[in-house]
Amino acid sequence: MATEQVRAGQRTPGAREQALTGLFRSHCVELVRLAYVLLGDRGRAEEAVQEVYLSLFRAWPPRNEGSALAYLRAGVINQCRSDQRRAVRARRGDPLLRASLTWGQPTSDAAAEAVAHDEAGRLAEQVRQLPRRQREVITCRYYLQLSEKETAALLEIGVGSVKRHAHRGLATLQARLEGSR
The missing domain is CATH 1.10.1740 (Rna Polymerase Sigma Factor; Chain: A)
Known part of the structure; x- marks a missing residue:
């Protein structure tokens, strides 16, 4: 209706x-x-x-x-x-x-430098450096808070692929963020 x-x-x-x-x-x-x-x-x-x-x-x-x-x-x-x-x-x-x-x-990087010092800015930068599919899965799963099934449907991939890309992306992010401290 x-x-x-x-x-x-x-x-x-x-x-x-x-x-x-x-x-x-x-x-x-x-x-x-x-x-x-x-x-x-x-x-x-x-x-x-x-x-x-x-x-x-x-x-x-x-x-x-x-x-x-x-x-x-x-x-x-x-x-x-x-x-x-x-x-x-x-x-x-x-x-x-x-x-x-x-x-x-803009010609000045003052705003970019300010964001780079912020924890959220660092995380966003690390996410952007992930391979495309991992970046998309991480964004859908943890930023948009979609389920694995919803993420799979949105990205037109299988649920197993969502799990694999999420696992790999999170492991990469964790290693990079621990290494930058």
Whole structure:
């Protein structure tokens, strides 16, 4: 019945915008934090989340109301992957892409240094250095607090893979953090 209301609600002017505004208010901060953990840059994280909300707006209505948040989370993870691929290409020498990624970046590292001294900043940095799949699993399991089954569905991998990547990622993080003390 809720799905019927969403579909019927799309026909009324402003219903789509109202539903998306509610989703935005409820989950935007969480999604920006997720993207920040994966990207390490607040501006890029905010842009990734904006792109995903725009994509959901275009694809509205979702199959059911409960799938909208899952769509947003998966979209943020995929958008971060794309952003990281662009960054890798830029580091390899594409001058136009390198210029587009560095345009508007602050010249002072004062904020970055302040965050680096903070324990949460150190942990986030260590998470960003994990291999992609471990980073995604750790973020989903322990930041988003998803179950192994939910994480597997979101990342489209098996539950056993989630367990393996979580175990390896946690072991790596523990070793790195103990070594940096």
